[in-house]
Amino acid sequence: MANQTEDVGQAAVETAKVGMPQLDFSTFSNQIFWLVVTLFVIYFILSRIALPRIGEALADRAGTISNDLAEAEELKQRALEAEKAYEKALADARAEAQSINVAMRAEIQAQLDVELAKADAQISARTAEAAVALAKIRSTAMVSVKDVAKATAKEIVAVMGGKADAKTVTSAVNLRMKG
Amino acid sequence: MATETHGEAEAGLVFHPMDQFQVTSLFGADKVEWFTITNVTLWMGLTVLAIVFLMVFGARGRALIPTRSQSIAELAYGFIYKMVEDVTGKDGVVFFPYIMTLFMFIVVANFLGLLPMAFTTTSHIAVTAVMAMAVFLAVTILGFVKNGFGFLSVFWISSAPLILRPILALIEVISYFVRPVSHSIRLAGNMMAGHAVIKVFAAFAPLVLISTGIGLVVTPLSILAITAIYALEVLVAFIQAYVFAILTCVYLRDALHPHH
Numbered sequence: 001m002a003n004q005t006e007d008v009g010q011a012a013v014e015t016a017k018v019g020m021p022q023l024d025f026s027t028f029s030n031q032i033f034w035l036v037v038t039l040f041v042i043y044f045i046l047s048r049i050a051l052p053r054i055g056e057a058l059a060d061r062a063g064t065i066s067n068d069l070a071e072a073e074e075l076k077q078r079a080l081e082a083e084k085a086y087e088k089a090l091a092d093a094r095a096e097a098q099s100i101n102v103a104m105r106a107e108i109q110a111q112l113d114v115e116l117a118k119a120d121a122q123i124s125a126r127t128a129e130a131a132v133a134l135a136k137i138r139s140t141a142m143v144s145v146k147d148v149a150k151a152t153a154k155e156i157v158a159v160m161g162g163k164a165d166a167k168t169v170t171s172a173v174n175l176r177m178k179g
Numbered sequence: 180m181a182t183e184t185h186g187e188a189e190a191g192l193v194f195h196p197m198d199q200f201q202v203t204s205l206f207g208a209d210k211v212e213w214f215t216i217t218n219v220t221l222w223m224g225l226t227v228l229a230i231v232f233l234m235v236f237g238a239r240g241r242a243l244i245p246t247r248s249q250s251i252a253e254l255a256y257g258f259i260y261k262m263v264e265d266v267t268g269k270d271g272v273v274f275f276p277y278i279m280t281l282f283m284f285i286v287v288a289n290f291l292g293l294l295p296m297a298f299t300t301t302s303h304i305a306v307t308a309v310m311a312m313a314v315f316l317a318v319t320i321l322g323f324v325k326n327g328f329g330f331l332s333v334f335w336i337s338s339a340p341l342i343l344r345p346i347l348a349l350i351e352v353i354s355y356f357v358r359p360v361s362h363s364i365r366l367a368g369n370m371m372a373g374h375a376v377i378k379v380f381a382a383f384a385p386l387v388l389i390s391t392g393i394g395l396v397v398t399p400l401s402i403l404a405i406t407a408i409y410a411l412e413v414l415v416a417f418i419q420a421y422v423f424a425i426l427t428c429v430y431l432r433d434a435l436h437p438h439h
Contacts (some may be wrong), residue, residue, distance in 0.1 A: 022302070
């Protein structure tokens, strides 16, 4: 190829000094040869070494990122669960406190009722006792009043100069007391 | 941008914007044979070294939290991988290493070409045409292997009205065969034009040494222009590599799924 274009090439070199070196066909074989060599070298370097290596690095990174994201999602889920459990515990505790409160109040009320009833019974017993004592006192007082009245009546009669007939005085007093 | 080989000590402005694209042998051979070690060899070799440095040594650590160079390598990988997957579909992913090879070569060669005194391998139609033809042939053969003659349905647009279909088929066939031409000239043309424009402005820059009056205006302006175009070229260097790669993906999709 070089021999073929030799003469043309020599002439072209002369014109290329003033024209476009791009159209100097004598250099084409040289450029094409080195281009083909270059492209093959680049292709082998890229396809054998560089591209698999970079692809692997990119895949590793994508894997790591998606793993991390999944882990973060799981942790978030766990945090949500923990929060839910905490809230449930809080609600349970509140309900328990409420029920304890109610039960305690009922118990106290019952105790109070019992004590009140007992006190009422005691009070009424005492009142009855007092009433009995009062009645006794009253009846004894009546007897004493009759005696005092009889004695007083006898004395008054005696003072007025009469002879007090015991039987008459007694019946008169009794009559008066009844009236 | 190769060293100026013109020995003439001219007093005026020197315009040699295309000299930077000359293919020269490095070790004094007068003739550029196919095996001669030229500046093409040197800059393609540097491209390979840069790719090895970035994609092999840079990504060596395989760390969970990437280092800076590992990040760049992974970014390039992810960018092209996603592009192949999005454009060609799941079954196109097996071609990812080939597209990655093309993209890495073009993008690194473009950026290396932006270094002062560098030679831009991708500014040569010989280089881009070989890549474009390789893509064209591979896609065409793949299309026929995968779909048999069903691949021809890529030219038969079934969603169009029946009367229009033969005309559209003709246009589709023509545009199909123009693909490698546009594919290669787009890249080489962009790279060449930008570098040549920078060189033209660079030729204007020393005007202040020749004529102080006009030079006081022209020199700062041309330096500013070089800076601006250089910034644009940085953008173009990446965009052209991206365009080349995504067009390859689009052609590949046609081969894998010819039915529109």
